[in-house]
Amino acid sequence: MEQVLAARFYAPKQPLKLERVPVPEVHDDDVLVDVKAATICHSDLHTIAGRQIPAMAPITLGHEASGIVAARGKNVTNVEVGDRVGVDYVLSCGRCQYCLRGKDNLCDNFTVMSANTEGSWKEKVVVPARHTHKLPANVGFPEGAMLNCAVMTAYHSVKYAQISPGVSVLVYGLGGVGLSLLKWTKIAGASDIIAVDLEDEKLSIARREGATATVNPRDGNPVEQIRKLTGGGVDIGFEVIGKVESERNVISSIRKGGQAVLVGMCWDPVPVNVVNDLQVPEVKIMSPQDHLKAEVPEVLRLIETGRFVFGDAVTHRFPLESANEAVNVLQNRIGNPGRVVLEP
Numbered sequence: 473m474e475q476v477l478a479a480r481f482y483a484p485k486q487p488l489k490l491e492r493v494p495v496p497e498v499h500d501d502d503v504l505v506d507v508k509a510a511t512i513c514h515s516d517l518h519t520i521a522g523r524q525i526p527a528m529a530p531i532t533l534g535h536e537a538s539g540i541v542a543a544r545g546k547n548v549t550n551v552e553v554g555d556r557v558g559v560d561y562v563l564s565c566g567r568c569q570y571c572l573r574g575k576d577n578l579c580d581n582f583t584v585m586s587a588n589t590e591g592s593w594k595e596k597v598v599v600p601a602r603h604t605h606k607l608p609a610n611v612g613f614p615e616g617a618m619l620n621c622a623v624m625t626a627y628h629s630v631k632y633a634q635i636s637p638g639v640s641v642l643v644y645g646l647g648g649v650g651l652s653l654l655k656w657t658k659i660a661g662a663s664d665i666i667a668v669d670l671e672d673e674k675l676s677i678a679r680r681e682g683a684t685a686t687v688n689p690r691d692g693n694p695v696e697q698i699r700k701l702t703g704g705g706v707d708i709g710f711e712v713i714g715k716v717e718s719e720r721n722v723i724s725s726i727r728k729g730g731q732a733v734l735v736g737m738c739w740d741p742v743p744v745n746v747v748n749d750l751q752v753p754e755v756k757i758m759s760p761q762d763h764l765k766a767e768v769p770e771v772l773r774l775i776e777t778g779r780f781v782f783g784d785a786v787t788h789r790f791p792l793e794s795a796n797e798a799v800n801v802l803q804n805r806i807g808n809p810g811r812v813v814l815e816p
């Protein structure tokens with residue numbers, strides 16, 4: 473059986489092991505993808521830190537990948553050998569009541585690459601063909617890899633929040649998802665876009681990408697700064713960090729009748745005063761989950777037609793052998809990383 477190099481997780485807070493693993497059989501509905509880019513996401517860091525535990529260990533980490541179809545099963549019709557494809561890590565069953573309603577992000581049999589099944593930080597992956605899609609010609613492999621997580625999660629969040637033209641929005645945290653989110657709110661027609669981050673460099677990128685105002689919490693209480701800028705708060709505030717303090721700050725920055733959209737992953741309880749935070753100002757809290765299959769072609773089309781532009785989202789490139797070094801760059805924010813890509 474063919475063996476390929478993979479970066480594997482054994483236990484929290486331990487370096488990944490670079491080892492060779494067998495390539496699984498390509499079943500009738502599967503494709504074998506020769507991985508060209510596999511990007512590193514903050515949720516991979518959550519796994520390495522032990523905040524989320526995979527269903528099995530050892531397991532190959534990574535859930536973002538793109539590459540070239542190297543083989544396909546006999547039932548596969550959506551992609552051909554040689555196609556450049558992106559891999560969708562949200563593996564839904566397509567048969568349960570939620571999938572049938574188009575809410576495949578809530579699938580009863582939902583699995584995620586690198587949590588329940590082998591991940592993408594390897595030279596070749598086998599995935600169900602329905603979770604692959606052809607990449608538009610103007611999308612490179614690294615962008616094609618991050619597309620399914622950062623870009624799709626942000627897109628789903630903006631659709632879920634039902635942004636209408638003219639609303640004011642807050643994007644609190646400018647990592648891969650936050651920056652994508654900012655771009656989508658602009659495309660959706662937000663009139664005022666306030667971006668928050670601790671790094672001034674990120675804030676200047678945000679201004680270039682359409683933020684109408686920026687706030688650095690180092691300059692003083694961010695909630696006061698946001699309320700002052702907006703005359704009482706924003707219509708829709710997106711939290712894209714996943715820390716208790718930032719969740720709290722977003723909830724406190726919403727104007728009466730507005731909504732807080734909690735996108736960042738936070739495992740710690742966030743204190744909410746139901747009367748003061750929610751009832752009296754009639755503020756809604758919502759928290760979107762991943763993305764829908766139906767949204768993938770929409771995003772691909774918006775990219776293909778030049779409406780969504782990746783810009784400088786990808787900042788660092790490493791060979792797969794240097795997976796630990798690449799993780800370290802993101803963990804310790806060395807060289808102001810955006811997306812860090814592994815190139816097997």
Ligand SMILES: [Zn+2]
Nearest residue numbers: 513515621622
């Ligand atoms: Zn991700």
Ligand SMILES: [Zn+2]
Nearest residue numbers: 565568571579
């Ligand atoms: Zn399902």
